[in-house]
Amino acid sequence: MKPLLYLSDVVTLALDPALCNGCRMCTVVCPHDVIAMADKRAQIIHRDRCMECGACEMNCPTGALKVTSGVGCAAGIITGYINKTEPTCGCSSSGSACC
DSSP states (O other), rough: OOOOOOOOOOOOOOOOOOOOOOOOOHHHHHHHTOOEEEEEEESSSSSSGOOOOOOOHHTTTTEEEEETTOOSSSHHHHHHHHHHHOOOOSSSSSSSSOO
C-alpha cells in the first residue's frame, strides 16, 4: 500500500538536532515513520507524511521536536468543507485563506 501523505510543505513539524539525545522515542511513537535515526540523532525523513498528531513532541524528553498538533491546511480545508465556508488555517499572509 502506498503511504499516505499530508499536503506538501505545510507541516508545522520542526526538529532541533542540537537538543536530540538519541533516545529514539520519536521513532517509536510516530505512526507514519516521519522520523529516523542517523548518526545517533533524529532526522525528519518523510516530512509530508506527518499528520501533526503531536506524539513525537509529547514523548521527546529534551524538547527537540515541536509540532502544532491539530492545525494545518488539512484541518482548515476539512473544517471549511464541513461548515460550507472558505478554508482557513492561518497560513496565508492575510490569514483568511488556506495556503
